[in-house]
Amino acid sequence: MPGGEQVKLARMILSVPAVTGKLKNQFAIRCREFDVSAAWVKDRYLIKAHTDLAGKPRGTALDLCCGTGQIGRALKKSGWEVRGLDLCSSMAGSSGKFFPVSEGAAERIPFKTGAFRLVACRQTVQFLRIKDVFSEVSRVLSPGGIFIVSLTVPFSGIDAGWLHKIHRFKQPLLLKFYTAESLSAELKKAGFAIKESRRLTVRESLDRWMARAPELSCRVRREVISMVENAPAEYRRVHRVEKIRGEVFEDWNWVIFKAVFQGY
Numbered sequence: 001m002p003g004g005e006q007v008k009l010a011r012m013i014l015s016v017p018a019v020t021g022k023l024k025n026q027f028a029i030r031c032r033e034f035d036v037s038a039a040w041v042k043d044r045y046l047i048k049a050h051t052d053l054a055g056k057p058r059g060t061a062l063d064l065c066c067g068t069g070q071i072g073r074a075l076k077k078s079g080w081e082v083r084g085l086d087l088c089s090s091m092a093g094s095s096g097k098f099f100p101v102s103e104g105a106a107e108r109i110p111f112k113t114g115a116f117r118l119v120a121c122r123q124t125v126q127f128l129r130i131k132d133v134f135s136e137v138s139r140v141l142s143p144g145g146i147f148i149v150s151l152t153v154p155f156s157g158i159d160a161g162w163l164h165k166i167h168r169f170k171q172p173l174l175l176k177f178y179t180a181e182s183l184s185a186e187l188k189k190a191g192f193a194i195k196e197s198r199r200l201t202v203r204e205s206l207d208r209w210m211a212r213a214p215e216l217s218c219r220v221r222r223e224v225i226s227m228v229e230n231a232p233a234e235y236r237r238v239h240r241v242e243k244i245r246g247e248v249f250e251d252w253n254w255v256i257f258k259a260v261f262q263g264y
Helices: 003-036 044-054 070-078 089-095 130-140 157-170 180-189 206-211 218-229 233-238
Strands: 060-064 081-086 101-103 116-122 141-153 192-205 242-244 247-261
Touching: 003 089, 044 070, 044 116, 044 141, 044 192, 044 247, 060 070, 060 130, 070 081, 070 116, 081 089, 089 101, 116 130, 130 141, 130 180, 141 180, 157 218, 157 233, 180 192, 180 247, 192 206, 206 218, 206 247, 218 247
Parallel strands: 060 081, 060 116, 081 101, 116 141
Antiparallel strands: 141 247, 192 247, 242 247
């Protein structure tokens, strides 16, 4: 391995604890206003898509990287017995008001093998070592158990490049930028068979999103809004970017996968 590559690999390995610490700090800062930080957090159609794919309650569900517990709350309301896991103690404390939550990393799920009939993970895999997470999910699922994973992704190749640029600029802790196709490929590589998928859009205010991202400087917040408002024409078309009374809005594209582990 060339010297430069060795240094690069060493930095990646050494950076894992640092990134974990920064993630915990970032979401601890954002916890208090997280539920109102973006429309998707509490969007009823998006949450319903998750509970619909979960199907009839059949035991215990894990809300993985549960945050404030919006998905877990909905699953509990529909009849599932719910447990949660989150890296951030503030988030775990917030969702822990509604169902039992443990503090820990998704790459090392602190539950017994086969403990869950359902695992749900929303808008988090971009921060995670996905190979380790999917291995752990397959371990804690009972035979025939369901894995629901969702994420905001590009609409197509038309907007993928510019959206990637925005995400990388806004979020330096991002480990990987996923499309629907690349996330599907990761699931299949990990031994999951996709049984169903859904797509839907959520209308977001960029000003609202940035106003509740206190970990970012004012300059970065302004630049993120500008990158959307002044995006290439095709991006603005598919995201339906518009400015209303000084506030910039766009559509975010969501993909939700329902998968079952079938082995490697």
